[in-house]
Amino acid sequence: MDFKLKIENLEKRFGDKVILSGVDLEVDSGTITAIIGKSGTGKSVLLKLMAGILEKENGKISVEYGSENSAQDQKPKAGNLQEIGLSYMFQNNALFDSLSAFDNIALPLVESNSSISASVINQKVKALLKQLDLETVGASYPGDLSGGMNKRIAFARALITEPKIILFDEPTTGLDPERKHTVFDMIQFYKKQFGFTAFLVSHDIPEVYSIVDSIAWLDEGEIKYFGTVDSIDSISDPAIKHYLKTGRLSV
Ligand SMILES: Nc1ncnc2c1ncn2[C@@H]1O[C@H](COP(=O)(O)OP(=O)(O)OP(=O)(O)O)[C@@H](O)[C@H]1O
Numbered sequence: 001m002d003f004k005l006k007i008e009n010l011e012k013r014f015g016d017k018v019i020l021s022g023v024d025l026e027v028d029s030g031t032i033t034a035i036i037g038k039s040g041t042g043k044s045v046l047l048k049l050m051a052g053i054l055e056k057e058n059g060k061i062s063v064e065y066g067s068e069n070s071a072q073d074q075k076p077k078a079g080n081l082q083e084i085g086l087s088y089m090f091q092n093n094a095l096f097d098s099l100s101a102f103d104n105i106a107l108p109l110v111e112s113n114s115s116i117s118a119s120v121i122n123q124k125v126k127a128l129l130k131q132l133d134l135e136t137v138g139a140s141y142p143g144d145l146s147g148g149m150n151k152r153i154a155f156a157r158a159l160i161t162e163p164k165i166i167l168f169d170e171p172t173t174g175l176d177p178e179r180k181h182t183v184f185d186m187i188q189f190y191k192k193q194f195g196f197t198a199f200l201v202s203h204d205i206p207e208v209y210s211i212v213d214s215i216a217w218l219d220e221g222e223i224k225y226f227g228t229v230d231s232i233d234s235i236s237d238p239a240i241k242h243y244l245k246t247g248r249l250s251v
Pocket residue numbers: 014019037038039040041042043044045046
């Protein structure tokens with residue numbers, strides 16, 4: 001099902017400190033959007049608002065989907081991101097050390113209020129482990145696995161509920177350059193296979209550009225640039241162009 005994910009005039013502050021002063025963003029389903037910007041600009045806050053972990057002050061975050069036969073007179077239906085299905089992959093993986101990889105992956109299903117039986121959960125986790133080539137580590141604990149492997153477990157946990165939207169907060173931080181590429185490739189590969197819509201906060205510029213459809217640059221509380229990698233070339237301000245191309249503020 002195709003949909004549009006819309007963020008309109010989103011505002012967030014903590015006390016008197018304004019973090020987001022009016023974020024507007026609209027993306028199509030099935031795309032990957034990189035969210036870039038300096039440290040402390042509110043990228044994680046934006047993801048947490050989308051995930052419903054933080055409360056917004058103002059604005060709207062919604063999905064709009066049309067009916068199958070998009071007749072002119074039928075207005076698109078709107079819903080929230082949780083209804084359509086969303087997973088959030090935390091920057092530090094947030095795996096439970098006391099649970100095996102298998103049980104970590106099963107957790108979102110176990111915790112969901114649905115009446116899904118233990119044997120169905122087992123089958124689903126087994127199938128996903130197989131699909132992600134993780135069968136051999138199901139019984140291992142996060143403390144015994146490498147950083148790269150734990151990222152894959154965290155990714156599996158994000159996928160187990162078959163979400164339509166996945167939010168990745170710096171999924172490559174702390175990994176060596178080769179593993180960074182592996183994680184980006186993995187996101188791209190499974191996006192094709194599972195068909196989710198992704199937002200990916202990253203400081204890895206330009207590496208992250210190889211897998212994204214669009215870039216959203218968050219600065220001073222607003223999205224100052226939204227577009228494709230190629231269209232960065234047509235930005236007239238040389239400093240902004242340089243920053244978006246390289247991730248560095250000055251030459
Ligand atoms: N729960 C909170 N209470 C108060 N202030 C917060 C809270 N969460 C975030 N902030 C503040 O909001 C601002 C944006 O934080 P955020 O974590 O979104 O930045 P970021 O863009 O993700 O940075 P980084 O690239 O370093 O991860 C920061 O000034 C941060 O201190």
